Amino acid sequence: MDTSESTTEEREPDPRAPRRRWAMDTRPLRRPAYRRLWGSTIVTAVGSQLTAVAVPKQIYDITGSSAWVGAASLAGLVPLIVFALWGGAIADTMDRRKLLLITNSGIAVTSVLFWLQAFVGLESVGALMLLLAVQQAFWGLNAPARNASIARLVPEDELPAAGALGSTVMQTGQVAGPLLAGALIPVIGLPELYLIDALALCVTVWAVHRLPALPPLAGTAVRRAGVKEIAAGFRYISGHTVLLLSFLADIIAMVLGMPRALFPQLASQTYAPYGEGLALGLLFAAIPVGAVLGGLFSGTFSRARRHGWMVIGAVVAWGVAITGFGLSRSPWVAVAFLALAGVADMVSMVFRGAILLSAATDEMRGRMQGVFTVVVAGGPRLADVLHGTAGSAFGPRAAVAGGGLLVVAVMLVLAAAVPALRRYRV
Incomplete structure (x- = not known):
């Protein structure tokens, strides 16, 4: 071996090194188990959205009523909340891989039943709502186990990177x-x-089957997953301030600052000269697009160690961007602000998720993820009610801008009053 040549090669700068500082941090994908879990998410992220579009479309085709579409959304939300809390407790008492196999199989069977009722032309809103409720119940059982498993598949310093990878795909x-x-x-x-969704879920079941066993860690007492265990999870949150603050940060951002209920009114009144349909589509797409861009450039933040400050900064940035959106008269400026809000939301999701996985013990991670699922699902729906009411009372632009300012003010007051989140770091 030529030593001099080896030395020269080692000293030669890697042309990819500057890129690695800002590009997506893919270190977790080097770990086969996480790669399988993430790969299954890629397949289902698109497939699940096909069903999410097909169900309300079919209900509207049958009834011709948006009210029935809204009722179906509520029919899915209630079992999601109930079973997410229960699923979190179950995920702390049994092998999480086994729970994922059961729940993914249940979701796949439900998708097959969705296909069957549409194929035979059943045209029953009741059947659709029942299937949707069952599907969301399985999803509520699945999500806590899936998210809690990540901390067993990657080391702690890669949790933000794993969160960015998963959130970007979703x-x-x-x-x-x-x-x-x-x-x-x-x-x-x-x-x-x-x-198509059912076939995609079969791929997910196969990928989960190849995961290692994820039983409760040695020394953890075996419990039943009942009301007492769910209540213990809430007591655990109240006794760990940083966990409580991570949930409050998301509630502040979503309830006070998620203005999607006002998108149709803004598209119709403020941005109508630019084309109402185009404006509405751009408004709904802007936040997810911004979040994807944030994920693609997650190398700029995923290696940060002051996770608490990252959450605080992201929520404040979200509030500032939403305020800018509310003050915008041009749809293109509005979309730019919403995209920035999407980037901030991605950062917040990444570090709130990392805090939940690193600050909680393994025997509590399932229940923490159950509460997380409820907060993520419920916050935007409460925001729809709040912003819809405020938009009717004060006008849509004032309601949006005021909500953004409230996010900034409340988050800064909370961060100043309770230092636990500011002090938290890996």
Whole structure:
């Protein structure tokens, strides 16, 4: 071996090194188990959105009523909340891989039943709402186990990177899935959308089957997953201030500053000269697109160690961007501010997720992820009620800008009053 040549080669700068400082941190993908879990997410992120579009479309086709579409959303939310809390407790008492296999199989069977009812032309809103409730119940059981498993598959210093990878895929699915559904419905019809989702879920089941066993850690007492265990999870949150603050940060951002309920009114009144349909589509797509861009450039933040400050800064940045959106008269400026809000939301998701996985013990991670699922699902829906009411009372632009300013003010007051989040670091 030529030593001099080896030395020269080692000293030669890696042309990719500058890129690694800002590009997506892919270190977790070097770990086969996490790679399998993440790979299954890629498949289902788009497939699940096909069903998410197909169900309300089919309900509207049957009834011609948006009220029924809204009722179906509520029918899915209630079991999601109930079973996410229960699923978190179950995930702390049994092998999480086994729970993922059961729940993913249940979701796949539900998708097959969605396909069957559409294929035979059942046209029953009751059947659709029942299937949606069952599907969301399985999803509520699945999500805590999936998220809690990540901390067992990657080391602690890679948790933000793993969170960025997973969130980027999910946000990409929220953009690509509806676009793909819109393109496919006229070509292949609704039944086939359900069937594609079912086939995608079969890939997910296979990937989960290849994960290592994830039983409770040695020394952890075996418990039953009941009301008492769920209540213990809430007591655990109240006794760990940094966990409580991570949930409050998301509630502040989403409840006070998520203005999606006002998008139709803004598109109709403020941005109508630019084309109401175009404006509405851009407004709904802007935040997920910004989140995807934030994920692609997550190398700029995923290696940060002051996770608490990252959450505080991200929530404040979200509030500032939403305020800018509310003050915008041009749809292009509005979209730019919403995209910036999406980047901030990605940063917040990454570090709140990392805090939940690193600050909680393994025997509590399932229940923490159950509460996290409820907060993520429920916060935007509360925001819809709040912003819809405020928009009617004060006008949409004032309601949006005021909500953004409230996010900034409340987050800064909370961070100043309770130092636990500011002090938290890996």
